[in-house]
Amino acid sequence: MKKQIAMSAIAVSLAPVVHAQALKVDHFTPDQIVARAKELEPKAQGPDKAASTKLDEYPNHYTMVALRHKDGGAELHENFADIFYVVQGHATLVTGGNIVDAKTGPAGEVRGSAVNGGEHTMLSPGDVVHIPAGLSHQLLLKDDTFVYFVIKVKEK
Numbered sequence: 001m002k003k004q005i006a007m008s009a010i011a012v013s014l015a016p017v018v019h020a021q022a023l024k025v026d027h028f029t030p031d032q033i034v035a036r037a038k039e040l041e042p043k044a045q046g047p048d049k050a051a052s053t054k055l056d057e058y059p060n061h062y063t064m065v066a067l068r069h070k071d072g073g074a075e076l077h078e079n080f081a082d083i084f085y086v087v088q089g090h091a092t093l094v095t096g097g098n099i100v101d102a103k104t105g106p107a108g109e110v111r112g113s114a115v116n117g118g119e120h121t122m123l124s125p126g127d128v129v130h131i132p133a134g135l136s137h138q139l140l141l142k143d144d145t146f147v148y149f150v151i152k153v154k155e156k
Contacts, residue, residue, distance in 0.1 A: 026056055026063065028149065030125075033087045037067040037147040044069055050091040052150070066152040074099040074115045078108030081153045082131040086123050089146035093121045093129060094138045114138060 028036075034055065043051035049069035057075050069090075076099060084093075087140050097118030104110050116140040122142075123129065133155040139146065 017094050028055075033065055033149050034147055036065040037088070040065070040067045044076045061151055061153040064152065066150055068139060068141060068146040068149050069144060071141055073138055074102075074112040074138045076102075076110040076136045077133055077152075078110070079133055079154060079156045081130075081155045082137070083151040083153060084123070084127075084129045084130075084131070085149040086125050086127045087147045087149060088125060089144075090125075091123045091143035091146050092140040092142065093123050093131075094140060095119045095121065095131060095135055095138060099136050110136075 036055075040051035040053060044067050049074060050067065052064050052066040054062055054064050068089075094115045096119050097115045098110035098118050099110060099112045102110050102112040115136050118136065118138075121129070123139075
């Protein structure tokens with residue numbers, strides 16, 4: 001019994017070490033983000049004309065680079081907020097309103113064909129946007145190419 005308690009105490013004391021975030025700084029220039037987006041071109045030739053790649057993962061968030069060549073569908077993330085940093089191109093971000101043809105998928109992800117109603121915000125290079133968990137949103141492109149850095153943050 002004492003051995004089991006001692007082993008449990010060791011496991012508990014090591015738990016923060018095992019799950020600790022690596023102490024490193026991630027730094028990306030806009031040129032590096034565009035270069036990563038160019039690597040996504042073959043995937044972005046599919047029917048969605050979009051692709052993304054996860055860069056790194058942390059305890060409560062992860063980072064991505066996303067590339068679009070056409071409007072995105074409507075989406076809502078029940079548990080994650082999106083933070084966008086626009087690197088290239090222009091788009092209109094539609095937030096709020098109702099998702100047309102909404103279908104709930106795994107992990108609280110809701111997808112649909114469009115956002116009906118909602119607020120329209122023009123996005124340009126250098127803009128940063130925070131879309132809270134639970135808010136419907138859709139990107140409508142103004143240019144042929146839209147590149148953005150994404151931070152997905154667990155809010156719920």
